[in-house]
Amino acid sequence: MNSKQMKRARAGTLESGDVLVTIEPADSLEIKLHSPVINQFGDAIMRSVREVIDSFGVTSGTISLEDQGALDCTIRARLATAIRRSFEDEEGA
Amino acid sequence: MKRSYLFLPGNQPTMLQNGAVLPADVLIFDLEDSVAPAEKDAARELVSSALRSIDYGRRGLAVRINDIEKPYIKKDLEAVVTAGARSVMVPKVNSARTLHHVAVMLDLIEEEYGIEKGRTKVIALIETALGIEMVFEAATSTPRVEALALGGEDLCADLGCPRTKEGTELFYSRSRLLLAARAAGVDAVDTPFTDARDEEGCYADTVYARGLGFDGKLSISPHHLRPIHRAFTPTEEAVAFALEVVDAMERAKREGRGAVSLRGKMIDLPVLRQAERTLELARASGMFTAEMEGAPE
Numbered sequence: 001m002n003s004k005q006m007k008r009a010r011a012g013t014l015e016s017g018d019v020l021v022t023i024e025p026a027d028s029l030e031i032k033l034h035s036p037v038i039n040q041f042g043d044a045i046m047r048s049v050r051e052v053i054d055s056f057g058v059t060s061g062t063i064s065l066e067d068q069g070a071l072d073c074t075i076r077a078r079l080a081t082a083i084r085r086s087f088e089d090e091e092g093a
Numbered sequence: 094m095k096r097s098y099l100f101l102p103g104n105q106p107t108m109l110q111n112g113a114v115l116p117a118d119v120l121i122f123d124l125e126d127s128v129a130p131a132e133k134d135a136a137r138e139l140v141s142s143a144l145r146s147i148d149y150g151r152r153g154l155a156v157r158i159n160d161i162e163k164p165y166i167k168k169d170l171e172a173v174v175t176a177g178a179r180s181v182m183v184p185k186v187n188s189a190r191t192l193h194h195v196a197v198m199l200d201l202i203e204e205e206y207g208i209e210k211g212r213t214k215v216i217a218l219i220e221t222a223l224g225i226e227m228v229f230e231a232a233t234s235t236p237r238v239e240a241l242a243l244g245g246e247d248l249c250a251d252l253g254c255p256r257t258k259e260g261t262e263l264f265y266s267r268s269r270l271l272l273a274a275r276a277a278g279v280d281a282v283d284t285p286f287t288d289a290r291d292e293e294g295c296y297a298d299t300v301y302a303r304g305l306g307f308d309g310k311l312s313i314s315p316h317h318l319r320p321i322h323r324a325f326t327p328t329e330e331a332v333a334f335a336l337e338v339v340d341a342m343e344r345a346k347r348e349g350r351g352a353v354s355l356r357g358k359m360i361d362l363p364v365l366r367q368a369e370r371t372l373e374l375a376r377a378s379g380m381f382t383a384e385m386e387g388a389p390e
């Protein structure tokens with residue numbers, strides 16, 4: 001995926017049970033996580049985030065997650081959508 | 094027994110989560126009308142992820158895909174079939190060709206991913222005048238079709254008539270769809286009741302549909318599940334009579350007779366079929382256990 005030009009992309013919402021993922025192009029990889037359950041599940045969320053990032057071969061970019069108590073499957077889905085969007089010509093579909 | 098089919102908006106995580114605790118017989122994850130065009134990709138990913146991760150128990154799992162004219166239809170099908178959806182609801186079915194096209198795509202996807210051929214069934218959503226005219230051809234277009242469902246709102250818009258709570262404007266369409274479903278040997282699923290707050294209205298509408306012969310009803314609100322199930326619950330008297338019928342017919346069979354008298358009435362195969370359907374509904378409603386069913390009088 002990194003052979004394509006990364007652009008700014010977002011997926012998800014700030015509604016309860018969702019997570020808003022924002023990706024910005026950057027020279028190195030940085031992950032920012034804000035979550036109301038970071039003390040209890042922060043490590044587990046970061047493991048999922050890294051798994052998804054690795055599966056797409058992403059090695060750079062600033063990835064921000066504003067978690068609103070999302071399930072693991074939601075976090076994975078929103079992150080995957082944001083990554084796809086960041087490497088696609090247009091958002092959606 | 095599939096009495097209730099609940100739509101869940103495909104891009105709302107909390108609703109997909111709630112599906113695991115709502116008492117619907119079938120959950121329909123919606124990628125079509127409830128999802129904005131710019132969010133189609135997000136909904137597809139979310140539904141696929143939910144199907145892979147959340148335990149929905151014994152509920153049937155279906156996904157309403159987008160109109161097959163849309164360019165992302167293959168992505169929809171691939172994502173949900175590989176995630177484990179057992180049925181896809183195809184909207185705006187206007188011809189046998191529409192479903193044949195979907196069936197061919199499902200053939201290719203199942204083959205590519207090593208999924209048992211024919212595993213993914215199709216629910217045809219009939220919601221146009223042309224769809225009603227072609228409903229039997231659509232129902233028999235592929236063995237994958239498991240049910241015909243009526244979309245009353247779109248249909249009324251197409252017919253140019255107001256949609257009322259009484260639903261008299263849908264009488265012909267309901268009957269036509271039901272006949273086609275029965276002739277094709279597939280389930281008939283009634284249109285949703287659209288006033289989410291009117292549970293009694295939903296109950297009355299479902300009683301009416303059940304009276305016509307429908308097997309189940311679409312639902313756009315979790316509040317409608319209880320009235321739908323209540324409408325499909327037979328009375329205790331009906332269940333008691335059904336048990337007597339089954340018992341009497343078993344005795345008749347042992348004695349080599351095709352019909353038998355019960356409570357002064359002649360009981361034969363059509364009555365047995367009705368009794369078996371009543372017992373199936375009673376089981377689905379949790380009215381009695383298999384142990385009770387087999388208990389001696």
